Amino acid sequence: MDPFGKYNSIISARATDKRILKKSQDGGIVSATFIYGLENNILDGVIVADRGEKFKPVPKVATTPEEVIEAAGTKYTVCPNISLLKSAVREYGCDKIGVVGTPCQIISTKKAIKYPVGLRHVTDKIALTIGIFCMENFPYNGMKTVVEELCGARLEDVVKTDIGKGKFWVYTKWGETKSVKLKETHPYEQIACHVCTDYTAELADISTGSVGSPDGWSSVFLRTKKGEEIIKKMIDGGYLETKPIDEGKFGLGILKKLALTKKEKNIKEIEHRKELGLPVPIIE
Amino acid sequence: MMVTVAHVQLSSCCGCLISLSDTYEKLIDILGSIDLVYCQTLADAREIPNADVILVEGAVCLDDHHTMEIVKEVREKGKILVALGACSAVGGITRFCKGGQMPKPVQSSFSALTEVVKCDLAIPGCPPSPELIVNVITAVLNGNMEYLRPFAKYAESKRGACGCDLIINVINKSLCMGCGVCAASCPTRAIKMIEGRPLVSSELCIKCGVCSFQCPRIELPKGVCQLDGE
Amino acid sequence: MAKTINITPTTRHEGHGKLILEVEDNDVVNKAYYINTTPVRGFETMLVGRPAEFAPIAVMRICGICQTTHGIASCAAIEDAIGCEIPKDGRLLRELVGLGNRMHSHPLHHLLTADDFIKPEEKELRVDVIKLIQRMRKVGQLIVDVVGGEGIHPPNIVIGGMRTNISERAKAKLYYALKRYEKDAYLMYEAYTELIERYLEEIGIPDLGAHKYPYIASHTTFGDKEDIKWDSVVEIPPQRYYKDKKIAESTSVMIPLYGGVPVEGGPRARMAKFGNFRIGGSAMDINIARAKENLGAVYRAMEILDELDINGKTKVTPEYKDGSGIGVHEAPRATNVHFAEVGKDGKIKSYKIIAASTWNFPIVEKAIEGYPHQHAEVIMRAYDI
Numbered sequence: 060m061d062p063f064g065k066y067n068s069i070i071s072a073r074a075t076d077k078r079i080l081k082k083s084q085d086g087g088i089v090s091a092t093f094i095y096g097l098e099n100n101i102l103d104g105v106i107v108a109d110r111g112e113k114f115k116p117v118p119k120v121a122t123t124p125e126e127v128i129e130a131a132g133t134k135y136t137v138c139p140n141i142s143l144l145k146s147a148v149r150e151y152g153c154d155k156i157g158v159v160g161t162p163c164q165i166i167s168t169k170k171a172i173k174y175p176v177g178l179r180h181v182t183d184k185i186a187l188t189i190g191i192f193c194m195e196n197f198p199y200n201g202m203k204t205v206v207e208e209l210c211g212a213r214l215e216d217v218v219k220t221d222i223g224k225g226k227f228w229v230y231t232k233w234g235e236t237k238s239v240k241l242k243e244t245h246p247y248e249q250i251a252c253h254v255c256t257d258y259t260a261e262l263a264d265i266s267t268g269s270v271g272s273p274d275g276w277s278s279v280f281l282r283t284k285k286g287e288e289i290i291k292k293m294i295d296g297g298y299l300e301t302k303p304i305d306e307g308k309f310g311l312g313i314l315k316k317l318a319l320t321k322k323e324k325n326i327k328e329i330e331h332r333k334e335l336g337l338p339v340p341i342i343e
Numbered sequence: 344m345m346v347t348v349a350h351v352q353l354s355s356c357c358g359c360l361i362s363l364s365d366t367y368e369k370l371i372d373i374l375g376s377i378d379l380v381y382c383q384t385l386a387d388a389r390e391i392p393n394a395d396v397i398l399v400e401g402a403v404c405l406d407d408h409h410t411m412e413i414v415k416e417v418r419e420k421g422k423i424l425v426a427l428g429a430c431s432a433v434g435g436i437t438r439f440c441k442g443g444q445m446p447k448p449v450q451s452s453f454s455a456l457t458e459v460v461k462c463d464l465a466i467p468g469c470p471p472s473p474e475l476i477v478n479v480i481t482a483v484l485n486g487n488m489e490y491l492r493p494f495a496k497y498a499e500s501k502r503g504a505c506g507c508d509l510i511i512n513v514i515n516k517s518l519c520m521g522c523g524v525c526a527a528s529c530p531t532r533a534i535k536m537i538e539g540r541p542l543v544s545s546e547l548c549i550k551c552g553v554c555s556f557q558c559p560r561i562e563l564p565k566g567v568c569q570l571d572g573e
Numbered sequence: 574m575a576k577t578i579n580i581t582p583t584t585r586h587e588g589h590g591k592l593i594l595e596v597e598d599n600d601v602v603n604k605a606y607y608i609n610t611t612p613v614r615g616f617e618t619m620l621v622g623r624p625a626e627f628a629p630i631a632v633m634r635i636c637g638i639c640q641t642t643h644g645i646a647s648c649a650a651i652e653d654a655i656g657c658e659i660p661k662d663g664r665l666l667r668e669l670v671g672l673g674n675r676m677h678s679h680p681l682h683h684l685l686t687a688d689d690f691i692k693p694e695e696k697e698l699r700v701d702v703i704k705l706i707q708r709m710r711k712v713g714q715l716i717v718d719v720v721g722g723e724g725i726h727p728p729n730i731v732i733g734g735m736r737t738n739i740s741e742r743a744k745a746k747l748y749y750a751l752k753r754y755e756k757d758a759y760l761m762y763e764a765y766t767e768l769i770e771r772y773l774e775e776i777g778i779p780d781l782g783a784h785k786y787p788y789i790a791s792h793t794t795f796g797d798k799e800d801i802k803w804d805s806v807v808e809i810p811p812q813r814y815y816k817d818k819k820i821a822e823s824t825s826v827m828i829p830l831y832g833g834v835p836v837e838g839g840p841r842a843r844m845a846k847f848g849n850f851r852i853g854g855s856a857m858d859i860n861i862a863r864a865k866e867n868l869g870a871v872y873r874a875m876e877i878l879d880e881l882d883i884n885g886k887t888k889v890t891p892e893y894k895d896g897s898g899i900g901v902h903e904a905p906r907a908t909n910v911h912f913a914e915v916g917k918d919g920k921i922k923s924y925k926i927i928a929a930s931t932w933n934f935p936i937v938e939k940a941i942e943g944y945p946h947q948h949a950e951v952i953m954r955a956y957d958i
């Protein structure tokens with residue numbers, strides 16, 4: 060089984076701008092790329108997941124670097140970014156839109172581009188898609204349960220959440236760090252994620268995530284020409300520092316393992332649902 | 344020989360044809376690559392000829408014998424019969440028609456073309472976007488059946504459409520992952536995303552079928568899963 | 574001996590129609606019937622009992638060319654019924670979206686009539702004119718896309734105002750688009766005037782399609798309910814208007830009358846009433862007035878952009894109560910009138926529409942009468958029906 064889908068190259072990278080790194084989840088690839096795009100006329104609006112009250116994400120069209128930075132960091136709950144695709148073009152008047160999303164959101168975007176039935180004069184304005192790796196997501200109250208009941212932190216105090224080293228981590232504004240084993244969070248996952256077989260956002264221009272690179276760095280797949288071009292310009296301009304990805308067990312090895320685990324596990328679930336006569340996303 | 348195309352308007356607002364014309368500068372190219380043999384709104388031909396493709400816009404008024412004759416005629420004369428737009432494909436706004444209005448109070452029954460006669464392709468949307476209509480015409484010209492498959496399925500299904508399809512076919516089936524593309528695509532803004540799920544306002548839904556067509560959890564055509572632009 | 578000529582279906586206009594012409598030996602039309610054969614989808618009855626918010630969404634779908642005007646008139650009627658004042662910036666955006674619609678609809682109509690005036694051998698000219706038209710339409714539709722939310726059936730026109738304001742960037746984009754439109758509208762006006770003058774000269778009937786009926790218009794760029802004497806407006810069934818039973822039972826339109834007679838609405842009516850455009854001339858004057866109105870529209874649109882506060886409030890939440898109201902908007906093709914009766918439960922109690930083009934149905938007949946039948950469709954098309 061092909062773990063990653065098509066790509067041209069994969070690297071480890073991180074932003075050089077400290078302002079970004081301070082707020083970003085990992086290497087700040089998403090925020091740095093969007094800011095670079097906005098500042099260099101490659102993008103004029105980007106759809107991100109802004110932080111709302113009590114860590115509830117809200118989709119937002121960001122048009123300034125400040126707005127991008129405000130929205131940095133992972134929210135482990137559903138944020139319907141793609142719902143803003145049309146407003147970005149209409150009320151906001153954007154012509155070159157950047158979209159960040161989980162693999163499933165990138166798939167939605169790709170379907171919209173191929174079949175823009177209800178998206179008049181919209182999809183030709185999508186200039187860049189950045190996918191973020193994703194094993195599973197949580198409904199808002201699922202995340203709330205994990206944070207409040209399992210980790211014992213108040214949602215309003217949370218400044219960052221993270222998944223790594225087999226644990227779900229919560230950082231509070233009081234400087235505390237709490238965690239719970241991932242095994243214990245499974246019951247709170249969004250069930251619709253269990254028919255999802257894309258871990259690395261195989262259809263994005265660029266996909267990125269933490270797995271496979273050291274702390275504070277990101278693994279980055281460059282999949283399309285567009286994606287490659289912008290990253291190359293950023294590297295040349297000193298906006299990103301890079302190193303070759305670790306080909307070993309804790310680099311590409313683990314990334315591959317996780318991608319395949321997701322595929323195998325969820326293909327089983329799909330088969331199971333088919334046996335029950337339940338619908339699954341039809342691919343034909 | 345160029346592919347012959349006819350556009351026939353039944354009970355509709357003409358918005359689907361306007362949508363096609365909203366390809367602006369491209370329109371001339373499109374008209375140059377096909378032979379538009381009939382289109383009452385844009386050209387003078389008064390009789391529907393045989394054509395490779397007949398695009399039919401609008402619902403069928405079952406209470407109007409003239410319409411019923413045209414329906415028969417388009418099936419006989421069109422090699423590929425396309426139900427263009429919600430009214431023709433899935434009913435759309437005409438689902439709310441119930442007659443009783445002056446000066447023709449007896450005209451009360453409107454059905455999607457797909458329900459009245461066998462169609463080969465059906466395109467939801469009120470109206471479908473200009474780009475999509477061009478994609479479909481291009482796919483027909485190139486015989487790209489893979490691209491057209493979802494539309495062929497809509498033509499077969501003879502089902503109406505509604506925002507409720509998202510509830511029944513996606514949310515109820517534990518398939519909704521909350522991407523929000525359904526909300527973005529809705530032409531009446533009937534869909535709000537609440538707690539990561541679409542909430543459809545039955546007050547604003549006009550049964551155009553776009554949201555469920557756009558949802559990747561109902562159908563994900565293979566062509567979508569290929570990466571372009573490597 | 575007199576004969577009857579049927580032109581069916583009539584072409585290059587929206588909807589389904591046919592012309593029945595009683596013609597004298599000298600080819601001159603003695604009596605004309607313009608019959609609309611489109612089945613009646615019944616938007617008025619469809620709305621009864623439904624929530625008021627549904628009304629604008631639904632009635633836009635009467636016509637895919639001038640959806641915007643139906644949305645505006647519908648909201649205005651319901652707001653009038655419940656005494657709802659919309660905020661200034663909402664009002665400006667509403668006028669702007671209506672103008673965007675006009676700026677696309679008028680050129681589209683030039684597209685439909687172009688072949689009446691451009692000769693078959695003038696291929697290059699034809700392509701140039703189509704390109705010009707499409708450039709202009711693109712700007713009109715961009716305005717409706719951005720301000721209205723969708724270029725066809727704009728959902729941002731809501732009861733209480735406009736759903737959203739626009740961003741600074743969007744405003745700038747519209748400004749530059751309008752600048753381009755201004756230039757193109759001039760070209761179009763000049764080209765069309767020339768074509769029509771040539772046409773009238775060649776057929777040798779300078780007053781082709783003239784009639785003696787009055788005009789109806791309420792405003793130049795928006796719509797004004799106060800400008801119309803409502804006691805004088807009636808809409809009668811075709812059975813009462815046409816003596817011929819067969820004709821009466823075949824047409825799908827009600828006949829609106831103002832002061833007991835048919836009236837002409839549209840570009841000429843507006844420009845005559847609020848400007849100094851020639852009255853009583855050839856119906857071809859309407860084509861020229863239409864081209865000229867594009868200029869008025871683009872100037873007003875720029876003015877609106879100037880006046881618009883992009884941080885201003887665009888919408889109030891409507892509070893429903895029992896009442897009935899009238900909404901008027903000057904559609905590209907004539908005065909569009911909606912009457913709504915709503916209840917305090919927010920539901921529609923009754924609804925009535927005088928769609929813009931219906932004013933001109935009886936007028937088209939009058940305009941055709943007295944001229945050679947060969948020009949009947951050209952006259953009909955001038956009315957953009």
Ligand SMILES: Cc1cc2nc3c(=O)[nH]c(=O)nc-3n(C[C@H](O)[C@H](O)[C@H](O)COP(=O)(O)OP(=O)(O)OC[C@H]3O[C@@H](n4cnc5c(N)ncnc54)[C@H](O)[C@@H]3O)c2cc1C
Nearest residue numbers: 083084085087088089090108132133134193194268269270
């Ligand atoms: C639900 C979820 C599960 C994930 N699982 C994994 C995993 O298993 N392995 C792994 O390596 N990486 C995973 N990630 C990705 C990882 O957490 C980082 O988002 C990614 O590495 C990007 O970091 P960055 O520093 O480059 O981005 P930043 O500069 O911090 O930017 C992140 C961007 O993502 C947007 N965003 C945040 N949350 C969401 C959301 N819920 N939906 C849509 N957009 C959002 C933000 O608005 C921001 O623009 C997951 C992310 C999410 C949202």
Ligand code: SF4
Nearest residue numbers: 163193195196252255
């Ligand atoms: S697991 Fe799949 S479906 Fe769930 S959020 Fe991640 S990408 Fe989307």
Ligand code: SF4
Nearest residue numbers: 355358428429430469
């Ligand atoms: S689908 Fe919509 S745009 Fe097309 S004809 Fe029907 S109402 Fe008009």
Ligand code: SF4
Nearest residue numbers: 519521522523525558
């Ligand atoms: S498009 Fe489908 S999966 Fe996405 S939010 Fe809507 S219903 Fe859910």
Ligand code: SF4
Nearest residue numbers: 506529548549552554
């Ligand atoms: S909810 Fe919107 S997109 Fe879905 S069918 Fe209704 S009107 Fe169409």
